[in-house]
Amino acid sequence: MISSERQHIKELVAALPHSPGVYQFIDKGGTIIYVGKAKDLKRRVSSYFVDNRDHSAKVRVLVGKIADIRHIVVDTEQDALLLENSLIKSLQPRYNILLKDDKTYPWIVIRREPFPRVESTRILQRDGSHYFGPYGSIATQRSIMAFIREVIPLRTCKLNLSESKIKAGKYTRCLQYHIGNCKAPCIGEQSEEEYNQSIELVESILKGDLRPVRSHLEREMYAAAAELRFEVAESYKRRLRALADYQSRSVVVSSKIIDSDIFSLLRDDDMAYCNFVSIRHGSIVAVQTVRMTTGIEAEDADLLSRGIEYIVEQFDVKLAREVIVPVIPTAAMLFNNVTFTIPKRGEKADLLAFSLKSARIYRAEMLKNMEIKNPERHIDKLMATMQRELRLEHEPRHIECFDNSNLQGTNPVASCVVFRNGKPSRKEYRHFNIKTVEGPDDFASMREIVYRRYSRLIAEGQELPDLIIVDGGKGQLSSAYGVLKELGIEHRVPIVGLAKRLEEVFYPNDPEPYYLSRLGEPLKVICHIRDEAHRFGITFHRQKRTKAFIDSELSHIPGIGDKSLVALLKRFKSVRAVREASLEEIAEVVGMRRAEAILYYFADSDSRSGA
Secondary structure, three states: OHHHHHHHHHHHHHOOOOOOEEEEEEOOOOOEEEEEEEOOHHHHHHOOOOOOOOOOHHHHHHHHHOOEEEEEEOOOHHHHHHHHHHHHHHHOOOOOOOEOOOOOOOEEEEOOOOOOOEEEEOOOOOOOOEEEOOOOOHHHHHHHHHHHHHHOOOOOOOOOOOHHHHHOOOOOOOHHHHOOOOOOHHHOOOOHHHHHHHHHHHHHHHOOOOHHHHHHHHHHHHHHHHOOOHHHHHHHHHHHHHHHHHHHHOOEOOOOOOOEEEEEEEEOOOEEEEEEEEEEOOEEEEEEEEEEEOOOOOOHHHHHHHHHHHHHHHOOOOOOOEEEOOOOOHHHHHOOOOEEEOOOOOHHHHHHHHHHHHHHHHHHHHHHHHHHHOHHHHHHHHHHHHHHHOOOOOOOOEEEEEEEEEEOOEEEEEEEEEEEOOEEOHHHOEEEEOOOOOOOOHHHHHHHHHHHHHHHHHHHOOOOOOEEEEEOOHHHHHHHHHHHHHHOOOOOOOEEEEOOOOOEEEOOOOOOOEEOOOOOHHHHHHHHHHHHHHHHHHHHHHHHHHHHHHOOHHHHOOOOOHHHHHHHHHHHOOHHHHHHOOHHHHHHHHOHHHHHHHHHHHHHHHHHHOO
């Protein structure tokens, strides 16, 4: 049965033309599971079925589910791109890049009605109203709304201000009129033409251009002053100060970059984040991020295209003439009169870095929310990712990490920290005093503590870890791995060594390091483990060193307290060196009176011992 299915697929692939088009992979249930485009259908589809070890795990799973193939031939590659985009949106195939933007963004809307209201909303409707945004946070939106209400008097009521209702005299002045926030269009004291001029000023603010508002306020202020209406002039002056304060708090990017849009892309294993920053009149007026699954074999250019298309369509964005991107998107040809720029340095590169930082912040918030809402699912995903990233046979639910600590060979100690499901299990942490090693020999120390740890666990029948991490390079790893072989557990427990560069991981019998993704969460967990092992070891070493100081022979000398004791041992390293030092050398550390007391003590001690 399997061979006949493979034969059927082989025949379908052989019949494909060398033409541009769109192909669809279908599973046994008749569901379309993947849609792709191709410049050459036969060559592209054939590539899935060759024996290629470079295929990702997702591609191998996809190929195993294919029971049928359909294709549509088009005239050009651009037509294929458009058709693929349309089919993915309508079919939502499982293995394609799928947008996961489930966040409701805040907007500011100017309602389509007589004497339009300016309001906050999270619902984008195609109702003829004018929407501005979306804004990256509700705080940003609220600050803009507060500024608009402070500078431009507008109505906030929900009254029907049709011409007939106003002429009928159905309404009266409200509190907003009396405190100067509204000019009472409801009773005819402000004409619709004058009100609409205020709305035009609001639109200029929301587009990032404050110049018309400043000119209007200055003109009204000077006119009121000329007419000796000083209280009115003072109110316009106050609004001008509010304008200056708002402009100082807004993000002014550059006097050179006037209008531009920036898109950045941040990738994880199975998720990607596309961030959008809009700059108008030199200021950032919008920032938002969308989340999407990566699909199979998704190139950065494809992911960026999906993100840009979604943002443009969903948020009704009109792109600037220049769009700054990390890679040229696949769909660049679909945007007329738009130039895509990949900056290498300068202000444009800084803007791209700002956009990427915004994407990272969004991702961190999403991961935190996921962990809070569904911690078990988050842990399962993290463990699966660590297994894949570290090339392990099993998920590393139980990890142990070792670190040596000594100061110039004195008081050598070691630490073992334990992590379960990516979190510290502090009650299982262990300290080790190095017993069999003389001097600063990290390799021998590592052999001792690893042997003591796992020979005991084996003897007591306790659980062995899913992964051992050694904080050190190839030398420490080799020492620890030798112990695992001696104990006969080298095939039961995987072990890796961490180099000085955090993203470098060494495996036994492999001289070349393996590089972890700097953007992935596994590296963050490993960094946390290493930091914990180092902190735990250093703390124990300090405690032991302090105890050694306190128990020192010097502590028996009258007048020598802990502070002097520490200073002497830091300077001379040992009691013997203090004994052999001159009066002047000791006096430099603790003063002449204590130095004389020390020399007297040693002289008296020597005479009593017959030296």
